[in-house]
Amino acid sequence: MEKDWMIGAPVCIKVSGSDQVLEGIVFTFDTDLNCVVLQCASTTNKVDRAMDFHVIKASSILEVTASTSAATDLPVTSSPLPDLSWDKLREREKASILRLREDQREKGIGISDRGAEIFRALSKTLPCHWGSSDNIIILDTLRLPPPYRPEDLRAIENDTSALNRVKLVLEKERAKIYSAPIESSANTTP
Numbered sequence: 001m002e003k004d005w006m007i008g009a010p011v012c013i014k015v016s017g018s019d020q021v022l023e024g025i026v027f028t029f030d031t032d033l034n035c036v037v038l039q040c041a042s043t044t045n046k047v048d049r050a051m052d053f054h055v056i057k058a059s060s061i062l063e064v065t066a067s068t069s070a071a072t073d074l075p076v077t078s079s080p081l082p083d084l085s086w087d088k089l090r091e092r093e094k095a096s097i098l099r100l101r102e103d104q105r106e107k108g109i110g111i112s113d114r115g116a117e118i119f120r121a122l123s124k125t126l127p128c129h130w131g132s133s134d135n136i137i138i139l140d141t142l143r144l145p146p147p148y149r150p151e152d153l154r155a156i157e158n159d160t161s162a163l164n165r166v167k168l169v170l171e172k173e174r175a176k177i178y179s180a181p182i183e184s185s186a187n188t189t190p
Contacts, residue, residue, distance in 0.1 A: 013038060014063040015056060022054055023067050034058045102130065110134075114177065118148045121173040126166065138166055150174070 006026060013022045013036075024040035035057045042050035111119070111134055119136050122128050131137040136144040141159045145152055150167045 010067040010069075011038070012063075012065045012067045013056060013061055016060045016062050022056070023069065024054070027053060029058075036061070112146065115146060115148050117177050118144075118170070118173060121177060122166075122170065125169065142166055144170070148174075 007028060009026045011024070011026055014020075015022065022038055022040060024038040027037040027039040029036050035055050038054045038056060040052045040054060042052050044050075044052075111130075115134060115136075119128060119130070122136065122138060126138050127140070128136055128138050131143060134146050136148065137156075138144060138153075139159075139162055141155060141157050141162055143154050143156055145154075148170075150170045153163060153167055153170060155163045
């Protein structure tokens with residue numbers, strides 16, 4: 001399949017699952033991984049003529065067409081790419097996964113609708129984040145496990161004043177939430 005990919009050819013590639021068309025120069029084709037590496041103009045650094053490299057699985061490519069503009073916009077790269085630090089890549093991967101999980105939890109992905117509503121209500125006035133097992137961690141000293149009732153609230157440390165104060169806030173927020181109809185993200189209508 002390598003002969004099908006002309007290294008250095010300017011192309012436009014449409015990938016499945018996205019409306020985006022990547023435009024650049026074919027940097028290489030990896031027969032072991034069955035993917036093409038496309039050298040594109042940087043989307044973040046327009047000043048220094050920096051480049052982005054996209055690794056695209058061949059099975060996800062919908063269409064490849066010749067490009068005339070990609071050839072003139074990019075500098076030709078004849079030198080190999082620098083070596084990568086596997087330790088730094090693993091650190092970036094872990095950090096990205098943690099950020100993604102936190103973003104998903106903040107958006108309520110994998111959390112009950114009521115749990116997500118309670119989290120949003122509490123986080124408006126109190127510092128909150130998601131802990132393990134769908135627990136809401138409040139003020140870094142309190143833990144609220146499902147089903148997120150005031151009587152379920154527990155102190156991680158012996159902070160009874162915070163416990164009592166947050167119980168009052170939680171009771172009021174739950175009263176507001178339960179008096180309003182639940183909004184499901186799956187059944188939203190304009």
